[in-house]
Amino acid sequence: MKYRTIENKVEFQQYWLGVIVVVVVLFVLENVGVFGGIKEFAGRVALPFQEFGIEVVSGVELPYRVAMASYNSYKKIQDLELRYGELAAIVGQQSNLQAENDELRKMLNATSSTGQTDRILMPILGYSQPLIANTKHNFQTNDPVFVNGVFIGQVGKVEQNQAEVNLFSQQFTQPILAKTEANTTGLIYGNGKDIIMKEIPIEEQISVGQKVFTSGQDSILPNWYIGRIKDIQRREGSPTQEATVDQGVSFYESKMVEIK
Numbered sequence: 001m002k003y004r005t006i007e008n009k010v011e012f013q014q015y016w017l018g019v020i021v022v023v024v025v026l027f028v029l030e031n032v033g034v035f036g037g038i039k040e041f042a043g044r045v046a047l048p049f050q051e052f053g054i055e056v057v058s059g060v061e062l063p064y065r066v067a068m069a070s071y072n073s074y075k076k077i078q079d080l081e082l083r084y085g086e087l088a089a090i091v092g093q094q095s096n097l098q099a100e101n102d103e104l105r106k107m108l109n110a111t112s113s114t115g116q117t118d119r120i121l122m123p124i125l126g127y128s129q130p131l132i133a134n135t136k137h138n139f140q141t142n143d144p145v146f147v148n149g150v151f152i153g154q155v156g157k158v159e160q161n162q163a164e165v166n167l168f169s170q171q172f173t174q175p176i177l178a179k180t181e182a183n184t185t186g187l188i189y190g191n192g193k194d195i196i197m198k199e200i201p202i203e204e205q206i207s208v209g210q211k212v213f214t215s216g217q218d219s220i221l222p223n224w225y226i227g228r229i230k231d232i233q234r235r236e237g238s239p240t241q242e243a244t245v246d247q248g249v250s251f252y253e254s255k256m257v258e259i260k
Contacts, residue, residue: 119146119258119259119260120258120259120260121256121257121258121259122134122135122256122257122258122259123255123256124251124254124255124256124257125162127251127252129164130153130164130165130166130167130251131162131163131164131165132145132155132162132163132165132257132259133161133162133163134158134159134160134161134162134163135161139155139158139163139259140155140158141154141155141156141157141158142154142155142218142219143155143219143259143260144219144220144224144259144260145165145257145258145259146224146257146258146259146260147249147250147251147254147257147258148249148254149225149258150225150226150227150247150248150249151168151214151224151225151226152167152168152247152249152251152257153165153166153167153168153170153173153251154166154173154219154220155259165251165257167190167251168188168190168195168226168247169190169191169192169193169194169195170190170192171190171191171192172190173189173190175187175188175189175198176188176214176217176220176226177214177215177216177217177220178197178212178213178214178215178226179212179213179214179215180206180210180211180212180213180229181210181211181212181213182205182206182210184200184201184204184205184206185199185200185215186198186199186200186243187199188212188226188245194244194245195226195227195244195245195247196242196243196244196245197212197229197242197243197244197245198240198242199240200240200241200242200243201239201240201241202234202238202239202240202241204241206229206232206241206243207229207232208229208230208231208232209228209229210228210229211225211227211228212225212226212227212228212229212245213225213226214226226245226247227245227246227247227248228245228246228248229243229244229245229246230243230244230245230246231243231244232244
C-alpha cells in the first residue's frame with residue numbers, strides 16, 4: 001500500500017514537471033521568434049483549407065439564393081394567374097349577362113314590332129338535342145317556336161320541366177306549307193343542315209333574297225316569317241325547282257326562344 005502511494009506521488013511530480021518544461025519551451029520559442037514562425041507556417045498551411053471552405057460555402061449559398069428567388073417568382077406568378085382567372089371569370093359572367101340582355105331586348109323588339117305580344121320567352125337547356133325549359137307546364141306538341149321573330153320550328157315531346165324542339169333544319173321534321181312574298185307556294189323541308197323549299201313549280205319566277213312565310217295550316221297561322229331565299233336549284237327536265245332558305249338566326253347561337 002505504501003509502495004503505491006509513493007508511485008502515485010512520483011507520477012504526479014513527473015506530470016507537473018512535464019507541464020513546466022512545455023511552458024518554458026514555448027516561452028523561450030516565443031521570445032527568440034521561433035514560435036511566431038511556426039504560427040505563420042501553420043497559417044500558410046491552413047489558408048488553402050480556409051479558402052476552399054469559403055468557396056464551398058459560396059458555391060452552396062449561390063444556388064440556394066437562386067432557388068429561393070425562383071420559388072418566390074413562381075409563387076408571385078401563381079398569385080397573378082389566380083387573380084387573372086378570377087377577373088376573367090367575372091368579365092366572362094358580365095359578358096354573358098350582357099349578351100343575354102341584348103338577345104332578350106332583340107326578342108322583345110321583334111315581338112312588339114310584329115304585334116305578337118302573346119309569346120312566352122323560355123331559356124334554352126340543350127343544343128345537341130334541342131331542349132327548352134317548361135317552367136309554366138302549359139306547352140303542347142306542335143306549338144310554334146321563334147327566335148327574334150323568326151319561325152324556326154315546333155315544340156316536340158313535352159315533359160314536366162322541359163320540352164324538345166323540332167327544328168325545320170332537321171331531316172325528319174314534318175313539311176310546312178310556305179309561300180314567297182310573291183305568293184309562290186312550296187313545302188319547307190329540312191336536310192339535317194339547311195332548310196329547303198321544295199315543290200315550287202318550275203314556271204314560277206323566284207329570286208334570291210325573296211322573303212318566305214308560312215301559308216297557314218293546323219297549329220300554324222299564315223304569314224309567320226321563315227327566312228329569305230339564299231340560292232335556287234333547277235334540274236333539267238324536272239317540273240319543280242328548289243330553293244335554300246336562310247333564316248338569319250340560329251337556335252344553336254341563341255340563349256332564349258319565344259313560344260306562342
